[in-house]
Amino acid sequence: MPRNQQIVLDNRPQGEAVASNFKLVATDTPALQDGEVLVRHHYLSLDPYMRGRMNDSKSYAASQPLGEVMIGGTVGEVAESQNPRFAVGDKVVGMGGWQEYSVVDGNAVGALRKVDTAHVPLSHYLGAVGMPGVTAWYGLVKIIEPKAGATVVVSAATGAVGSAFAALAKARGCRAVGIAGGAEKCRYAVEELGFDVCIDYKVHSDVKAMSKALKDACPNGIDGYFENVGGWIMDAVMLRMNAFSRIALCGMIAGYDGQPLPMANPALMLINRMKVEGFIVSEHMEVWPEALQELGTLVGTGKLRPRETIAQGIAAAPEAFLGLLKGKNFGKQLVKLV
Incomplete structure (x- = not known):
């Protein structure tokens, strides 16, 4: 059997996560x-939720x-394979972890899913046609x-979730406004x-400036907001939300290092x-088949063109992950292992 290189969590972060929190081992x-x-x-997926799991504190997981x-x-x-449901050569998606190989119980519900790579590249099943895409959906x-004509906004707009959000929103006749960091990301x-518009938070770098930029980008106010970040960006968006608007709260990456994220104007809710x-x-999980079907069609027809940032080799995973937390990735962050 092959030798397997793995990244384990060696110690917990004290504040900001660092490379020495991880350790490369072989078994x-x-x-x-x-x-x-x-x-x-x-390919291995790197995602913001992993930072929260590194803490020894109460969370949703x-x-x-x-x-x-x-x-x-x-x-x-x-x-x-020692399972008749899976043949050597089958392409599969699962939760194998930060390692080169995994041994999976092929009979466990949801542990391993065969995928078709004829029209969708294998790596996209970790992004646009995977968990991030279904999250956006x-x-x-x-x-x-x-409703058609609504204005919806998403933070981290060029990440794996935000990328899918745009295509899904446009398919429903919405005005889609993104928030991202840097001119290149906003142009993309x-x-x-x-x-329709993407606002650069590095240019509009405080609540007042961001709120003004949102007013210009959303002349009819904001009907729906998909939150990945939290902090002052959420404060700015809240100032532009319409009556009976909705916020889908998915991530709070601004607070993953442990600092509190007080809200400036909670009364707006x-x-x-x-x-x-x-x-x-x-x-x-009941919505995944419907969501994945739509997302796969969007990718297959070219209406969703996700971008990927790819690190090479298992040893590169920790630094790539730390870069993701600082917004250094462009699109979905992956580690290529083969």
Whole structure:
């Protein structure tokens, strides 16, 4: 059986996460038991939620145990199988973690899913046609529930979730406004992703400036907001929300290092009778087939053209992840293992 390189969580961050929180180790891959499948990972997904799991504190998911392989989505190929449902060579998506190989119980519900790479590249099943895409779909379709002509806004607009959000919103006849960092990302948001406007938070770098930029970009106010960031950007958006508007609360990356994120004007939720709903997409597996079908069609027809930032090799995962937390990635952040 092949030697397997892995990244484990060695110690917990004290404030900002650093590379020394992680450790590269190598182990022997165990022999397969009946029903098990050996998967050779081609790509590893890096996502903001992983930062929260590094903390030993109350959250919506259990903390990442010390000394164990970091959790994470993976796509790859069946290298060996003791399960009749999976053949060697099958392309699969699962939660294999930060390692080169994983041994998976092929009979466990949802543990491993075969995917078709004829029209959708394998890596996209970790982004636009995977968890991030379904996250965008659920927040938009089930929480914001926009009508044609509505104005919707998303922060982290050129990330994996924001990219899918634009295509989904435009398919529903919405005005889509993004918030991203840097002129290149904002240009990509408009020219490639289909946003009507993208606001650069590095230029409009405080609540007052961002609120004014949003007023110009959203002349009819904001009907729905998909929140990935929190902090002062959320404060600025709140000032422009319409009566009976909705916020899908997905991420608060501004607070992942542990600092509190007080809201400047929480009374606006009452004044505007807002609906604010947090959600975790893995708790809504019933919508995944419908969402993935629409997302796959959008990619296959060229209406969704996701961009990827790819680090090379398992050893590069920690630095790539830390870069993601600082917005250094462009689109979906992946690690290529094959």
